[in-house]
Amino acid sequence: MALASTFVSLAILLSLLLYCLNLFSVNANSYREFLQMGQSVRISDTLVSYGGNYELGFFTRDRDNSTKYYVGIWFKKVPKDKIVWVANRDYAFQTSSAFLTIQPDGNIAIRDGQMTYLVTNVPNNSYSNYATLLDSGNLVLLSNSNKAVLWQSFNNPTDTLLPGMTIGYNIDTGYTLSLKSWTSADDPAIGPYTLRFDSGSASLTVNKGSNVFWIDGNSNLSIQSVFNRAGLGQDDYNDHFTLPITSNSRFVLEVSGDLKYEDWSEKSKRWLSLQSSKCGTNNSCGVFSICNSQDRDPCHCLNGFEPFDGDSWRKGNRSAGCVRLNSLSCDTTDGFFRFVSVELPPNHANLMLDSLAECNHTCFTDCSCLAFAYDFVAVNCMLWNDQVLTLKNISTDNQDADKNRPNFFLKLAASDILTTSNVTNAASRLGNRKRNLLLIVILIPFVILLILLGLFVYRTRKQSKKGDDLLNFEVGMSMKVNKDSDKVTKVKRKEVKLPLFSFVSVSAATNNFADANKLGEGGFGPVYKGILLNGDEVAVKRLSKRSGQGWEELRNEALLIAKLQHNNLVRLLGCCIERDEKMLIYEFMANTSLDCFLFDAEKREMLDWGTRVRIIDGIAQGLLYLHQYSRFRIIHRDLKASNILLDTNMNPKISDFGMARIFSENVLQANTNRIVGTYGYMSPEYAMEGIFSIKSDVFSFGVLLLEIISGKKNTGFYQTNSFSLLGYAWDLWSNNSGMDLIDSKVDDISNKDLVIKYVNIGLLCVQQSPEDRPTMSDVVSMIGNDTASLPSPKPPAFQNVRGVESSSLSRSTGENISVNVVTNSIVEAR
Incomplete structure (x- = not known):
């Protein structure tokens, strides 16, 4: 009898095991929560994928005080991440009683008692259906009878292409799939831009209505190179693109029509924008310009150039491009400005030369040559003679790729060279005695400037008795914490290396400290927004002559923050201590304080x-x-x-x-x-x-x-x-x-x-x-800890003290709301 009972128990256990295995037969172990027939996902509920990558639920964009509820899917690892799929993008629900459910006919629907919106429209059957959210972000509807996939959100994309998702002709459905932008940042309704895959030309196009807004042609390498790096390709039918399942990337069609390629960084826990169609077309910003897709306004004139038509440029029409500030003289005073990590414009001539020096010499001695680049791998000298189409900044963390990427050298007049850095002068390679003498004459002012600068630094160090500058801070074994402390704190000797920025580069980055670049001002001094030559946005904190703070505060801040590395501490990029200036350069914070x-x-x-x-x-x-x-x-x-x-x-x-x-x-x-x-x-x-x-x-x-x-x-x-x-x-x-x-x-x-x-x-x-x-x-x-009980607090300090405005402590001049990176602290004696 006991043996029979044991056999029955084992049979039941085996049946349960087989049921579980059958239940997970579609994309096994990739989801953990199910929506069964008759169950509901309400406003406060969510459906989470098995691995916790994606979450489905209701969201709203209540900016105009008219609450509208949508069902969407988002990347759960990033709070408030972009909605990657919307079920009812053109049919918003107006009440908080809305819920998502599977109806008796087996279809997923959104209801609120007044309106019903069918998310799916599959034929009715006698078996119950259930839905689950896969860890790829794909919402699937399955049949309980044979676990067949009846419907999936990947066959109904909105504005985001996820790994495993297809655009182009879909063989399974017989439909041509495309991405469609939102109407606005607050309205997920279908907008004016559409991303399609053209199987004939094997390229992507963004259309605005019937007009082609952007096309990934053979000569446009920005997005195409991303495809190549991601391992994208077409199948034998050559009729669609599918983002590989193994990819950590996604494509997003923005409200503006911009197509962005983003990659997930596990280290920084955020999506990194690697490429954008902003700079996708050739000469997108006009001649003698550079395009940085990371900037809100991507187009900039090259160093030594200005917009041909300033009014049109400010209004967004960059077709006329840029013109030189100063003409070339075609003699030894001209030089070259070097650009790194850029995609070269295609309109160049090619010469097979053995070295960079030969390529430099060839362009320098040719008055019609405006720029050159040398490819060490192909042993190829590229020369630009008539005009230079738009360069494109490339963001990459691959140092080996940057090492092999050709640098771009732009020919500039001598007066423009004096105001830029990274300039190479090829005149020293000429053997003409007359030109060498002219070069010596030109170098004399620089020698004098170096001597004066050396005297200035010596005098500054002597007066301030600061033996260490911001480039090499040293903390002594018996260094006092500060001059107002009665105690001495001993710390181990350490050295902090901090990059030094030249005054010229900081001035150029902030447009000569223009008022338009000013972000705010505190007791330390004004703070300016700047854009470095590589396109990075920075905030420059400049010590004011009137400031009550000075070298000690600046040195203290630089010393401390240069040693600190944490995601929740602002990052110091370097400093500038030229021309009696004291400035700190920080990473730029887009949302101020x-x-x-x-x-x-x-x-x-x-x-x-x-x-x-x-x-x-x-x-x-x-x-x-x-x-x-x-x-x-x-x-x-x-x-x-x-x-x-x-x-x-x-x-x-x-x-x-x-x-x-x-x-x-x-x-x-x-x-x-x-x-x-x-x-x-x-x-x-x-x-x-x-x-x-x-x-x-x-x-x-x-x-x-x-x-x-x-x-x-x-x-x-x-x-x-x-x-x-x-x-x-x-x-x-x-x-x-x-x-x-x-x-x-x-x-x-x-x-x-x-x-x-x-x-x-x-x-x-x-x-x-x-x-x-x-x-x-x-x-x-x-x-x-959500479960531990907390101790009860005692009454707070200053409970019976009146506010600052009326208390005995109110000797401060008041606190100003800061605008960005650095704010002044109120300093008052007791």
Whole structure:
């Protein structure tokens, strides 16, 4: 009897196993969640692929206060990533009661009680169907009877081509598939641009209506070279393109008609834009120009050139191209400007010459030659004689490819050479004695300039008694933390190498520090946006002669930030210390600083709850790195909303380390007689007694966290019974009304317990006593743990102190909202 029972149990187990294997027969192990017949995905629900790559759910673009709900698929690993597929792009639902379901007839539909939209239209059958989201981003509808694929979203593309997806003629469906742009960034309805594959010419085309907007012809190498690198090809029928399943890339047809090729970077956790059709057509910006597809406005004149028609150029018509600022003289004063990582224009002549020097000499001695390039692999000298069509900047991380790519040398007049860098002069290769004498005469001013520059540097070093410049910082074994500290912090001797930028290059990048390039101004000085010769956007922080800050603050900031490497800290690219100038060059942050969004009535709406949580988490990670995981323990001392910068994806980066201080491992706090920072973010022990530690930064973080949640400033905040945001938050918390602190502009909260948790953490950080406050390690642990119970906070500091405007602490001149990379810290004596 026992044997029979065991046999029955094994049979049942084997049947279940066979059922599971059969259930996963389509693309096995590539999905984990199913939508069965009769089940629903509502507004707050999502369907996640097995590996967690993609997510399906409802989304809305509520910018015009008319809520419209769509069902879409997005890349789950990036918060607020682009929607890669839309089910009902031309049929928005107006109510939050909408849901996605599988109807009794086996079709996927969206319903809200008033309207039904059929996503699929497969024949009715007697078997129940189910749907699943594959890890490739493909939504499939399958039959429960034989697991046959009845419908898939890959056969109904919108504006994004994913690996495994096809455009062109589809043999399975008999339809010709294409990508269609959105109408606008907020409207997924079918827009005016269409991407098709032309099987006759084996090329891609973007059409605007019946007109060809862009074509990937044989002479256009930008997108075609991407296809080649991705391993794309046609099958034997030569009637469609399929992006390989093994690819980590995607193609996106933008609202503007621009076709972008993006690649997923696992290291940086974001999509990198590798190519764009902005620079896809030959001579897209006109003659003597360069096209950078990474820029919003991709067209620029080459060095030494200006737009032929300035008005037309500013209006976007670049067909006339650019003209020289100064004519060539066709003598030894002319020289060459070198471009690297560019795609060469096709209109050149070819000569088989043995070396770069011969190619240089050939072009230099020919008055009609305007530019040259030398291909070492093909032993080929390329010469441009009449005109130079548009060059194209190429972004690549492949150093070997860049090494073998020919450099492009553009001939310029002597006066233009003096204002650019990377210039090579070929005149020294001529044996003519008269020309050599002329060259010597030309070099004399440069020699004199070098001598004067040497004297200037010597005098500057002697006056300032700074034996080390920004190129080679050294931290001594017994270096004092700062001149206002009574304690000495010893750190191991280290050397920081920081690139030096010439004043000429920085001036050229910022258009001679034009007002139009000015991003903002703080106590340190103005901040300018600049574009380097390689097309990279930068922010230049220039020390003002009137600034209360100087060499010590600049040196301190450069010393610290050059040693720090973290995704949530702003990156320093280099510095400039020429001509009595002191400048720091940073990576450019496209979305400026947090205060510009948080304290602006209109922009605050762009900070939805998910974005605010991501910003809080990022700041916490950056502070934890400073306090615990960097080379030294660093106290920022001026953490505030204007010192949190936001990149293109609204990821936070901590900036402004001019007031930061280094602690050794055995030092926990320090005293100062010079209080620096911003009132409202200062801890009580620092504002009143000059004591600062990692707990001072924790207090500032707590203030910032409550500001992010509420959308209100701590200082100048007034309520009937509360004089500050901290007091207001405490009153709400004490009355079990913590949810009331949330910004009224935030309406996408699905988990109210999460809001309460963040309010709790904020109040723990702003407690009166430093001993009661958590460390940043504790804070990060609290944020990441959804199950652990948090301790109850004690009343916050300054609870009964009036706002800055009326308190005894209000000796500051006020805080300006910053625009970009570096903000000034308010410095006040006690």
